[in-house]
Amino acid sequence: MGHGHGHSPEGDRTRLGIALVVTLGATLLGAVGALLTGSLALLADLGHLLTDAGALAAALVASVLAARPANTRRTYGLGRVEVLVAGLNGIALIAVVVWVGYEGVNRLFEPVRIPGLPLLVIGALGLAGNLVSLLVLAGGDRRNMNLRGAALHVLGDALGSVGVLVAAAVLLLTGWPYADTVASLFIVALIVPRTVGLLREVGHVLLEGAPKHIDVGEVQEALRGVPGVRDVHDLHVWAINDRKPSVSAHVVVDEDGHGPCGEGSVLDRAARLLRDRFGLAHSTLQVEQHSHSGHEERCD
Template identity: 45%
Template sequence: MSAGHNHAQVRAGHERKLWIALCLTSSFMIAEVIGAFVTGSLALLSDAAHMMTDALALAIALVAIQVAKRPADRRRTFGYARFEILAAAFNALLLFAVAFYILYEAWQRLQAPAEIQSTGMLVIALLGLIVNLISMRLLSSASDESLNVKGAYLEVWSDMLGSVGVIIAALVIMLTGWGWVDSVVAAAIGFWVLPRTWTLLKESMNVLLQGVPHGVDIDQVEQGIRSVHGVEDVHDLHIWALTSGKNVLSAHLVAAPASGSEQQVLSLVTQLLHEQFGISHVTLQVESAGFHHDEHDDVHA
């Protein structure tokens, strides 16, 4: 079906954008880490830490896409697409660790403020902001289609905000000499990242636990199936996602008397699920009215 071809094209587009973003991020990462230690800025170190996790997240995302390309086999009958979700969950856990580390360091710095070289801090933060804006532009459209890319996009997004915070902190320190602003901005970056990271982790866990995919209303799906001519009832309805944008459905259908052939009912329901709900991988068992479903064989679509 064409849906599979389109999905492959989308993944290929994701891969190209991720490679470009990884090259940009990695090329600046080393300079920002060194600059953080030279200037003594914790806010810049926070931004540098996020830049490092950006690079790691992008690399993991690329590895996940490569693994997901592997075809299904006798041991992995659904293929390796879910590795992408594992990568997204790992990225979320990594972000949590970085955020808590920065919060801890900010608390320590508030107890014993350090001298900050605000000019170098400002220059490095401005360069980091430019790199993040380019990477965000590359990943923004693909982030709505893949949790894996969304994880990388969220890391770049949080790092971009971190760069803005560092720029503001550097300007304040230059004008007032208030070194404590550096720690406050670092803590603010950490608090900003946490709720978005929780959202990413929650979405990833929903996929891993085979929950109903985000954006799918199971009641509407059931009503749609019941509205198909020849369907008298539907039960044992399950909807889950193998990975982002690849939803799966299984259900038992009770065919109405004189509804025509089972294949015709299957065809109508399958077409409805694909066109209205974007679910292309469907397994249906059709039963005749008045008989228990265990007494009949499965018919697949």
């Protein structure tokens, strides 16, 4: 199956830039609100906003670096910078969540009275900014881990703003002193699973795991079905980042299985199969005769 899409790296960078400007404005608003009200929910939201601003800025820089061509020193280029930044963003968000959770538990024992009306106004303005950023980022490449990591941060802020609004409404209607604290803990509970999922995906790529949409066993069987191929071994499927999957393999052919050059060769037939059926446009295949297999160690 093909894996082309209409998104461009330049378009993704523009989206990240717009989201960064909106987030910086929301950060300034959140800082003023937290100072005026002493709200833990707003502080939690401010912590997310600060990490978001850093995450969006880092994602923007990473997308620029990833576009730089490969050279003799970095033969794969800098495409993996996006994956590293996505991982750092996830770690930063986990740190914020731990801090907010700790403060929230403390406030359960020592509640702090928070004014409801300023909380409501600031929460509504913050949510509007979050929604604008999410709409901008949603138009980008959904297979771009770097962009999804940035969007996850903004989603956390949007959930935070909703929690702030709910807390403000409860405070205005009932005066319940725990509303702000409960809202902040609820935000933490919503964000943690998504962040852990992102970190697991980052770890999978860094450990050279096969892309989740590609069945390596199916790839091997498909290669064995290519006319002239007797066996396939040392098959590896990995990705530099989540948009650039690659494959390498040793293809054992019949004694006369090389065939002519061009479309009739085993090499071209196998490469075309990998590209058209699995979206593996970058393939490195070593074609060898069966008598050669005894001269090398195999990876089972």
